[in-house]
Amino acid sequence: MSGITLDTVRKEFGSGEEAVLAVEDVDLEIEDGEFLVLVGPSGCGKTTTLRCIAGLEDVTSGRILFGDRDVTEFRARERDVAMVFQNYALYPHMDVRDNIGFGLKLSTQQSAAEIDQQVEDVAAMLGIEDLLDDKPKELSGGQQQRVALGRAIVRDPAAFLMDEPLSNLDAKLRSQMRTELQTLQHDLDVTTVYVTHDQTEAMAMGDRIAVMNDGRLQQVGTAEEVYRSPVNEFVADFIGSPSINVFEATVDGSRLDGPGGFTYHLSDASPVEGLDTVRVGIRPEDITLVDDGIPMVANVLEPMGNENFLYTTLGDHDITARIDPTKRPQPDETVEFAFEESALYLFDPDTGDALKTKDDGEIPDRGADTDTRPSETDEALEEAVE
Ligand code: ADP
Ligand code: MG
Secondary structure, eight states: OOOEEEEEEEEEESOGGGOEEEEEEEEEEEOTTOEEEEEOSTTSSHHHHHHHHHTSSOOSEEEEEETTEEOTTOOGGGSOEEEEESSOOOOTTSOHHHHHHHHHHHHOOOOHHHHHHHHHHHHHHTTOGGGTTOOGGGSOHHHHHHHHHHHHHTTOOSEEEEESTTTTSOHHHHHHHHHHHHHHHHHHTOEEEEEESOHHHHHHHOSEEEEEETTEEEEEEOHHHHHHSOSBHHHHHHSSSSOOEEEEEEEETTEEEOGGGOEEEOSOOGGGTTOSEEEEEEOGGGOEEESSSEEEEEEEEEEOSSSEEEEEEETTEEEEEEEOTTOOOOTTOEEEEEOOGGGOEEEOTTTOBEEEOTTTTOOOOOOSOOOOHHHHHHHHHHHHHO
């Protein structure tokens, strides 16, 4: 077992005019036993990065290390990693037992009985021990995905590399499998790189999240860090649902003038010093409806039960607010809103770089071991038993 280091990893496909730069000089350190989620929009280079780690693609330049060992020139099977894909790719003619044990039979000197025991242990861990004699076509999507996981786990690899493994499952099963996978990964303590385009999944699962865009790594951090302190407007927009509201404002000293008569006086104008315009960001949950705030026009209200989503327009700009469920503005009603300056994000209009983020610098410190949830659950269980 070991951590994984990507040192200026670059991957180009093709050459000349047709060259595609899929991964651009990515530096990333994944800790031993960490669950790292690589997230970003479709085509941003997630799968290519994962395939480079797996040894299924040669890097154009840069190095990949497992622990201190440089594996850049190693072939896939020499790297001792197990991959799980969106398409489970089970062998249709083999039963579950053989599907799980197949890789072991090829790669180890163990006896059939030893392999069988390991297959049964892993099947029990995944709750599919009753399905060992079934063929894949007899299984549900979730069961098939468990078999694919079992095949990866039984090999006891140095790392798990997972590429959108839950994408084919329906929403309910997906969220159940997310929790199961997290618990399993925590128990097995195997370094895991998990690829998804779904920021909700990334936020829910990762010890840390690595956000990619257009072949470039944007930011690596805990869910809280990337949410509260995004390095740029792309990350701010990509992380969080509904998305952050962003509009352009002109800067006049400490005064910001935005669409629809939006005016705001910053108590601290240092982030916008020297700028003519700035991109202003406010997360939907930071908007409060008040009696004497900035006016905007209500369009659609979506009741969520515990809160309401309110879609409004501020001048020519759409604004989404998450508001108190007791507040129900009517369509075309003018409502007024306010927000705390501490919740405000400001971005450079040219580079997109963050100039100010929410509670700048005040990220709650969760300590070195960021994922303590399963052990807390264990403690709670032990207490409950006593
Ligand atoms: P993601 O997994 O984030 O959706 P990919 O890593 O699959 O993105 O792709 C990143 C970019 O590299 C895309 O522009 C894609 O078209 C390109 N690409 C991926 N694989 C190949 C390939 N084998 N040949 C040429 N271009 C590729
Ligand atoms: Mg992909």
